[in-house]
Amino acid sequence: xxxxxxxxxxxxxxxxxxxxxxxxxxxxxxxxxxxxxxxxxxxxxxxxxxxxxxxxxxxxxxxxxxxxxxxxxxxxxxxxxxxxxxxxxxxxxxxxxxxxxxxxxxxxxxxxxxxxxxxxxxxxxxxxxxxxxxxxxxxxxxxxxxxxxxxxxxxxxxxxxxxxxxxxxxxxxxxxxxxxxxxxxxxxxxxxxxxxxxxxxxxxxxxxxxxxxxxxxxxxxxxxxxxxxxxxxxxxxxxxxxxxxxxxxxxxxxxxx
Numbered sequence: 276x277x278x279x280x281x282x283x284x285x286x287x288x289x290x291x292x293x294x295x296x297x298x299x300x301x302x303x304x305x306x307x308x309x310x311x312x313x314x315x316x317x318x319x320x321x322x323x324x325x326x327x328x329x330x331x332x333x334x335x336x337x338x339x340x341x342x343x344x345x346x347x348x349x350x351x352x353x354x355x356x357x358x359x360x361x362x363x364x365x366x367x368x369x370x371x372x373x374x375x376x377x378x379x380x381x382x383x384x385x386x387x388x389x390x391x392x393x394x395x396x397x398x399x400x401x402x403x404x405x406x407x408x409x410x411x412x413x414x415x416x417x418x419x420x421x422x423x424x425x426x427x428x429x430x431x432x433x434x435x436x437x438x439x440x441x442x443x444x445x446x447x448x449x450x451x452x453x454x455x456x457x458x459x460x461x462x463x464x465x466x467x468x469x470x471x472x473x474x475x476x477x478x479x480x481x482x483x484x485x486x487x488x489x490x491x492x493x494x495x496x497x498x499x500x501x502x503x504x505x506x507x508x509x510x511x512x513x514x515x516x517x518x519x520x521x522x523x524x525x526x527x528x529x530x531x532x
Contacts (some may be wrong), residue, residue: 276406283372293377309333350435447508454512
């Protein structure tokens, strides 16, 4: 995990910008720019000083308030202890590190679950302690009590493999919600001993091409229900896996939002 923390820090701080450098216009606190008034914009945001100087109407654009408050919710469970070259848990922690370090770089108020962070050292210690958790046999889900513990609006980022249906409707009603799906790669036929990482039940199994196709179909069915939930509640989502350049994929995703 220490190697992963160094990798994510280097990814974030060695670049000209972090993941949240593309500013999205909206109601908020920090002034960003002026835009020509188009008579559909809010008249309350007209910059009269610019009008006095130029004789043209401009409106003020602000950085959205939610970018000041970022809440990250990693959902940890035994199903993450799975992978071909890399465990899904490792991909989750890399994703978590990239987002968290980027949030601190941009000066956001960062929360991960119930924990507040305002410096890198504090964040590193937390990530190390989180990674030490034994996920085998664990069956975790979203703690909706988190919603009531934080009253202000957030950019809420939920990271999970979403193999257990996760209801994000409460958060979506208040926050701008992003779901990051940790996807798995399972495409080589072989003989293996399968272990249910939640119940610890073991079963010898011959993984043929047809059985793998059935497995993928079942996983797609589970994720389809989750994605339908995302669409219904206007939740943006992205899938990341072991073959991805995770920083690059997240950067493009957040830039285009």
